[in-house]
Amino acid sequence: MKKGALAIRYAQALFDAAEEQGVTAEIYDELNVLSSELESNSGFRQLIMDRSLGAQRKKDFINSTLGDHISSLTRNFFYIIFDKNREYLIPEATAALNDLWQDKQGIMPAQLITAKAINPELETQLVAALKKAFAKEVVFEHEVDPSLLGGAIVNIDDLTIDGSLKGRLHHMREALTK
Amino acid sequence: MSIKPEEISALLKQQIENYQSNADIYETGTVIQVGDGIAHIYGLTNAMSSELLEFPNGTLGMALNLNEDSIGCVILGESTDIHEGDIVKRTGRIVTVPVGKNLLGRVVNPLGVPLDNKGDIEPEGYRNIEENAPAIIARQGVNTPLQTGIKSIDSMVPIGRGQRELIIGDRQTGKTALAIDTIINQKGQDVICIYVAIGQKASTVASVVQKLKEFGAMDYSIVVAAFASEPAPMLYIAPYAGAAMGEHFMYQGKDVLIIYDDLTKQAAAYRELSLLLRRPPGREAYPGDIFYLHSRLLERAARLSDEIGGGSMTALPIIETQAGDISAYIPTNVISITDGQIFLESDLFNSGFRPAINIGLSVSRVGGSAQIKAMKQVSGSLRIDLAQYRELAAFSQFGSDLDQATKNTLDRGAKMMEILKQGQYSPMPVEEEVAVLFFATKNYAKDIDIHEVAAKGNELITFLKDFYPNVLAKIREEKQLSDELTAQLDEAIKAFLSK
Numbered sequence: 001m002k003k004g005a006l007a008i009r010y011a012q013a014l015f016d017a018a019e020e021q022g023v024t025a026e027i028y029d030e031l032n033v034l035s036s037e038l039e040s041n042s043g044f045r046q047l048i049m050d051r052s053l054g055a056q057r058k059k060d061f062i063n064s065t066l067g068d069h070i071s072s073l074t075r076n077f078f079y080i081i082f083d084k085n086r087e088y089l090i091p092e093a094t095a096a097l098n099d100l101w102q103d104k105q106g107i108m109p110a111q112l113i114t115a116k117a118i119n120p121e122l123e124t125q126l127v128a129a130l131k132k133a134f135a136k137e138v139v140f141e142h143e144v145d146p147s148l149l150g151g152a153i154v155n156i157d158d159l160t161i162d163g164s165l166k167g168r169l170h171h172m173r174e175a176l177t178k
Numbered sequence: 179m180s181i182k183p184e185e186i187s188a189l190l191k192q193q194i195e196n197y198q199s200n201a202d203i204y205e206t207g208t209v210i211q212v213g214d215g216i217a218h219i220y221g222l223t224n225a226m227s228s229e230l231l232e233f234p235n236g237t238l239g240m241a242l243n244l245n246e247d248s249i250g251c252v253i254l255g256e257s258t259d260i261h262e263g264d265i266v267k268r269t270g271r272i273v274t275v276p277v278g279k280n281l282l283g284r285v286v287n288p289l290g291v292p293l294d295n296k297g298d299i300e301p302e303g304y305r306n307i308e309e310n311a312p313a314i315i316a317r318q319g320v321n322t323p324l325q326t327g328i329k330s331i332d333s334m335v336p337i338g339r340g341q342r343e344l345i346i347g348d349r350q351t352g353k354t355a356l357a358i359d360t361i362i363n364q365k366g367q368d369v370i371c372i373y374v375a376i377g378q379k380a381s382t383v384a385s386v387v388q389k390l391k392e393f394g395a396m397d398y399s400i401v402v403a404a405f406a407s408e409p410a411p412m413l414y415i416a417p418y419a420g421a422a423m424g425e426h427f428m429y430q431g432k433d434v435l436i437i438y439d440d441l442t443k444q445a446a447a448y449r450e451l452s453l454l455l456r457r458p459p460g461r462e463a464y465p466g467d468i469f470y471l472h473s474r475l476l477e478r479a480a481r482l483s484d485e486i487g488g489g490s491m492t493a494l495p496i497i498e499t500q501a502g503d504i505s506a507y508i509p510t511n512v513i514s515i516t517d518g519q520i521f522l523e524s525d526l527f528n529s530g531f532r533p534a535i536n537i538g539l540s541v542s543r544v545g546g547s548a549q550i551k552a553m554k555q556v557s558g559s560l561r562i563d564l565a566q567y568r569e570l571a572a573f574s575q576f577g578s579d580l581d582q583a584t585k586n587t588l589d590r591g592a593k594m595m596e597i598l599k600q601g602q603y604s605p606m607p608v609e610e611e612v613a614v615l616f617f618a619t620k621n622y623a624k625d626i627d628i629h630e631v632a633a634k635g636n637e638l639i640t641f642l643k644d645f646y647p648n649v650l651a652k653i654r655e656e657k658q659l660s661d662e663l664t665a666q667l668d669e670a671i672k673a674f675l676s677k
Contacts, residue, residue, distance in 0.1 A: 005247050162203075
């Protein structure tokens with residue numbers, strides 16, 4: 001997901017505050033729950049995103065429905081977002097916070113694309129190899145794309161490691177047409 | 179193309195054998211917006227400024243705006259196959275062009291791809307299109323003439339090798355013709371010519387190439403063409419590509435002449451892509467760095483010091499004005515960057531004075547030191563004489579009774595103007611220019627009818643070639659008019675007049 005500079009700043013601020021109070025795990029959970037709720041529950045989304053509603057009414061709503069279920073930091077984060085009319089930033093900021101959290105845990109999200117379902121043993125080997133290279137625990141989001149024919153593609157951040165048969169064949173075609 | 183099956187098998191075998199050993203690793207980004215030849219890309223955090231990026235269909239792009247969370251990139255080629263969400267790869271290369279002597283005689287686009295159906299070009303190497311200009315230590319003053327073969331320029335607005343002389347004028351005043359004549363005149367002078375056509379019709383460029391071929395000038399020339407139909411980024415990089423090709427020869431110690439035809443269109447192309455990249459517009463909607471656009475290009479023209487080979491690159495940029503307005507934004511910028519300008523006027527052109535050079539407004543700030551002595555001797559007073567003539571001519575329109583002295587000055591001036599007329603595609607060697615100007619300035623034409631002066635000038639050259647070839651040869655070799663040579667020339671002209 002694309003994360004704008006603004007969202008990253010909000011997420012960093014929230015993360016730093018949470019770190020100081022030692023409640024990062026809770027904040028991470030709460031924000032993700034609320035964010036996924038925002039995505040799936042259209043009524044909730046309409047209410048939060050409605051710019052005509054005014055910050056105070058949204059704050060009251062958060063207070064009355066969630067009350068003590070969320071920590072004060074999360075509540076304050078929402079308050080500020082409402083005050084600044086930047087409700088649209090919530091999904092991006094959540095994603096940015098997740099990055100920070102994973103970074104702290106030494107986890108690196110990556111995308112693994114293979115031609116067919118990968119056997120778990122091979123995946124373990126791959127994870128071990130990548131851990132050696134990046135000094136981080138790689139967590140795969142798995143995708144199957146039969147058009148690769150064989151091999152695998154790993155996407156980590158901006159980096160693509162292409163070990164697929166499709167890529168090889170593409171190179172071969174280039175080499176032959178030159 | 180024929181491929182042998184065993185070749186494919188061998189290649190396949192090799193690929194299969196190496197299959198495990200190497201995976202491609204590259205950095206990627208995603209297209210988030212595309213349109214008008216511009217793409218905004220998310221990702222590619224390590225991309226360099228003006229790095230080449232590769233789109234999935236093989237089209238290349240150039241990274242220009244490096245923002246905090248996205249990259250603004252111009253697409254060098256077709257943008258119709260590029261979609262939102264496409265994966266863009268870094269290539270790790272800055273935009274380069276092929277260089278070397280195999281480019282001579284060829285027509286290429288700004289990326290060095292041949293456009294003339296004469297097959298691939300085997301380059302000697304590649305050069306970055308953006309390169310720093312030589313520093314002061316690496317330079318020396320202009321001291322060798324670059325003969326344009328045009329009488330009025332070589333005598334009054336002389337151009338030296340390594341100089342930057344602007345050719346400026348309205349449309350249809352003969353700007354390109356002047357440049358082409360100059361290229362034609364470099365035959366046998368050991369000067370490599372590069373003609374950069376920016377935003378012109380393909381038919382115009384085709385006819386220029388045709389003319390150059392006709393006069394045997396393509397053998398030492400390269401034509402870099404970015405046609406009007408091409409996207410703005412190609413027009414923008416064309417002059418830099420040409421300059422890179424020229425620098426290659428310059429650093430080998432050779433002399434290069436480069437013509438940018440024209441920079442007005444390049445400025446417009448740069449304005450277009452700057453606005454699309456959302457850079458703030460300034461005067462006439464040009465971006466803030468429009469001056470730098472031209473200054474960094476023209477600074478690359480230089481006369482290198484002897485320690486690093488003594489090569490040179492002479493630049494003749496062309497600027498088109500609107501209704502003779504040389505105080506518009508781009509013309510003033512380029513005038514201030516260059517070492518002088520040749521100003522062409524449509525009034526002069528229409529009144530039949532061709533090349534239509536306005537001598538009053540044309541100057542060469544450094545070329546004087548590169549003129550050969552013989553030319554200095556004959557043209558020393560030419561400029562002032564003509565200025566006096568113009569002043570008197572304007573004044574004399576009011577009254578009819580003029581004294582004899584004034585009449586003489588007017589007559590002499592009018593005949594001098596006639597002598598300076600010159601047809602297209604007929605550049606002259608410097609010794610012939612000297613002889614004709616000698617004929618005019620010594621007032622030998624005073625008894626000739628004004629309508630016959632121009633023709634007489636040409637006849638004189640033929641006469642000298644036929645009967646006094648040693649005089650012309652002496653001017654060429656000695657490069658100055660000694661007393662003895664002056665006497666011989668006098669004698670030859672008298673013989674010609676009494677014929």
